[in-house]
Every structure is written in structure tokens, then in C-alpha cells.
Amino acid sequence: METGTVVRAARYHATGIPADVLQVDEITLPPPAPGQVRVRMLAAPINPADLNMLEGKYGESRPLPDVPGNEGVGRVLATGDGVPSDWLGQQVLVDSEAWREQGNWDVSGLVRVPDTIAPRDAAFLRVNPPTAWRLLHDFVPLQPGDWIVQNLAGSSVGRAVIEIARRRGWKTLNVVRRPEAAEELRALGADAVLVDGPSLAEEFGAVLGGVKPKLALNAVGGAAATRLAGLLATGGTMVTYGAMSKEALKIPNGFLIFRDISFRGFWLTRWLRGAGEEVRKEMFDGIFTLAEEGLFRPPVTAEFPLGQVSKAVAAASEGARGKILLHLGD
Ligand SMILES: NC(=O)c1ccc[n+]([C@@H]2O[C@H](COP(=O)([O-])OP(=O)(O)OC[C@H]3O[C@@H](n4cnc5c(N)ncnc54)[C@H](OP(=O)(O)O)[C@@H]3O)[C@@H](O)[C@H]2O)c1
Numbered sequence: 001m002e003t004g005t006v007v008r009a010a011r012y013h014a015t016g017i018p019a020d021v022l023q024v025d026e027i028t029l030p031p032p033a034p035g036q037v038r039v040r041m042l043a044a045p046i047n048p049a050d051l052n053m054l055e056g057k058y059g060e061s062r063p064l065p066d067v068p069g070n071e072g073v074g075r076v077l078a079t080g081d082g083v084p085s086d087w088l089g090q091q092v093l094v095d096s097e098a099w100r101e102q103g104n105w106d107v108s109g110l111v112r113v114p115d116t117i118a119p120r121d122a123a124f125l126r127v128n129p130p131t132a133w134r135l136l137h138d139f140v141p142l143q144p145g146d147w148i149v150q151n152l153a154g155s156s157v158g159r160a161v162i163e164i165a166r167r168r169g170w171k172t173l174n175v176v177r178r179p180e181a182a183e184e185l186r187a188l189g190a191d192a193v194l195v196d197g198p199s200l201a202e203e204f205g206a207v208l209g210g211v212k213p214k215l216a217l218n219a220v221g222g223a224a225a226t227r228l229a230g231l232l233a234t235g236g237t238m239v240t241y242g243a244m245s246k247e248a249l250k251i252p253n254g255f256l257i258f259r260d261i262s263f264r265g266f267w268l269t270r271w272l273r274g275a276g277e278e279v280r281k282e283m284f285d286g287i288f289t290l291a292e293e294g295l296f297r298p299p300v301t302a303e304f305p306l307g308q309v310s311k312a313v314a315a316a317s318e319g320a321r322g323k324i325l326l327h328l329g330d
Helices: 048-055 128-137 156-168 181-188 200-208 222-229 253-257 268-274 277-292 306-317
Strands: 005-012 022-029 036-045 072-079 091-094 102-106 147-150 171-176 192-195 215-218 237-240 262-265 300-305 323-327
Touching: 005 102, 005 306, 022 102, 022 306, 036 091, 048 306, 091 102, 128 156, 128 268, 128 277, 147 156, 156 171, 156 181, 156 277, 171 181, 171 200, 171 222, 181 192, 192 200, 200 222, 215 222, 222 237, 300 306, 306 323
Parallel strands: 147 171, 147 215, 171 192, 215 237, 237 262, 300 323
Antiparallel strands: 005 022, 036 072, 036 102, 036 323, 072 091
16 A cells, blocks of 8 residues: 655644744555645745735635645656646745645646746746736727836736836836835836826826836725726726725716726636636747747845744835745755
């Protein structure tokens, strides 16, 4: 009879303050079931959604104890029955339970990523670039030269929006909360960067003249979202995909009545569950091609081994400027 493999995994047995509820447990993995593969994990970032999940404030909860990590990269070590042998040795992206040394995943949920992309770059490709990709392609038809406006522009999603838009010939006006972020975003290809505040509309007018964007991307919420929607053209669309301020949207009646602004939402998890294999593959192929050219590399401020996962989430919760990366393998 085959015995299980003992591996270490970060787990939370209750929700609460992320650094307090996380611990490193030893768990026994059975051999991969039919349709599954065993993956040795290499690296995973800590994203805002991971912290929300640990706090019990995410859009859906998971049975406890749970291994966190909405994305990460690893390599296939073994295959279960019915899995084609060409999966063996593949570098893959996982979409759940990433913060562990090894795990078994259904192949249907994995994305193969080319070896030309190093693990520390691949670790960031499963969530944020696809979100940016969908935000730019699924809501408003854009022509070359059209402007898009976004807040949270210094985030990984915001940076990916800038990089993809630049490749497509769309212009981005980027709203940030820290003036220091401007130079970095211009280097990525941002056409304009403004610091959020009461004079945003005035400064926007000075940059764009009479031009008004058709698409706004909001991940802050509260008054910042109201200011962003105020910049849109009549009939424009604001898509909310995050709420970093944790403040509710406040929409003036006139935005709907007189200006016909549409307010939409986006959640990648829902999109991936509904998307066909072909459209998912087309998106990831596009993202990997750009990643091979050096795109989608958010600044990494600190790196921690799995054994220091509590320290790592504490650093991420404190709002470290840039990403925290977990090293999970050898
Ligand atoms: N809907 C979806 O499917 C989906 C998918 C992916 C991500 N998201 C969401 O997208 C957002 C960005 O995620 P990410 O991984 O790209 O983030 P990230 O790279 O970790 O960056 C976080 C950003 O948030 C900014 N920030 C933090 N608190 C803020 C506040 N109160 N007001 C304004 N800015 C604030 C930081 O600004 P500084 O640089 O000034 O510190 C930083 O730029 C998150 O809300 C995440 O949950 C949603």
C-alpha cells in the first residue's frame, strides 16, 4: 500500500488577524487521485485577497482549516491516473492553497507556464495580469488613442493595466495616493499620473483638455471612487474590482440621471469559472508572451521562506510598498 508524504503547509484554523491565525502545520498528502497531479511549490506572492481571506472578509469562505494562497507557481512531480504524461515536470500556476511545500491539484484548474519565465516572475501571473486583461477587454470597446482612467495605479493590477494598454495603443491616466509613485509608473508607460485629492478634476482637465475617458477602473472605493467616476464621459463605465479603502461607493444621483454612467463589477474567480478553455488559453498565452518580454514584474520589497509566513503576512498587512514573495521550495 502506498503511504502518504508528509509536507509543511501554512494553515489557518480560524479567521482573524492574518499574522496571528497562521501557523505552519505538517500534513500528510495521499498520492494524487485520478485526474490530479502532485506539484512541488516554488513561490507565491501575498495578495490583498489572501489577507481578506485570512480575515474572513473575502467574497466567499472556505472550510477550515485551510491553506491560503490564491496563486503560486510550482512544478509537477507526479501524475495520477488518466493524466497525460506530458504534465510531468511542467511548470504550472495553481489557483488555491498555494502556501505549501507540495500539494495535489486537479489538472483542470492548473495553467501550464513556459520555462522561459522564471518562477519568481511566473508567481505573479495567475491573478493580477488576467484581471487587468479582462478589465481592459471586456467592458468598453476601445480604439487606439482612447484614454482610460484608473485609481490604485501603483498596484500590481494597476501596473498591468498600464503595460497592456500601452501595447494596445490606449492611453492611461493614473491616479495614485503617493506622488513618489509617479516616476515609476511613467517608466512603465503611464501617459499621465495624478495624485488623488479634492483638485483631481481640475488637474485632470489641465492634462486632458476636453477629452473624457469612456472607461474608469476603481479599486479604492469611497470618495476616491466618486472622484474617479466624475472624470468619465457621458455614457461611460466605471468597473469596480477592489475596495482598498474598505469604504462603500457613494454615487451621486446625477451621475446616473444626467450622465448615464454605468457601474459594473469584476471578479476574476467568477470569470474563470465561466470562461471556456479556448478563451482562457488565449488570454494566458497573451500574458505569457508579454511576460517573456519583461512585463508584469511588480516590485518585490521582501522575501520570506514558508517557515516565516506569519512575518510575511504581517509585512504585507502593514502595507509594504511592493509585493511580498514567499519561497516554498528548495
Ligand atoms: N476583482 C478581482 O478579481 C481582483 C483580482 C485581483 C486583484 N483585485 C484587487 O485589486 C486590488 C489591487 O490588488 P494588487 O494585488 O494589485 O495590489 P498590490 O500590488 O498589493 O498593491 C496594493 C496597492 O494598494 C494601495 N493602497 C493600499 N491601501 C490604500 C488605500 N486605503 N487607498 C488607496 N490606495 C491604497 C497601495 O498604494 P501605495 O503604493 O501607495 O502603498 C498599493 O498600490 C486589491 O483590492 C485586490 O483585492 C481584485
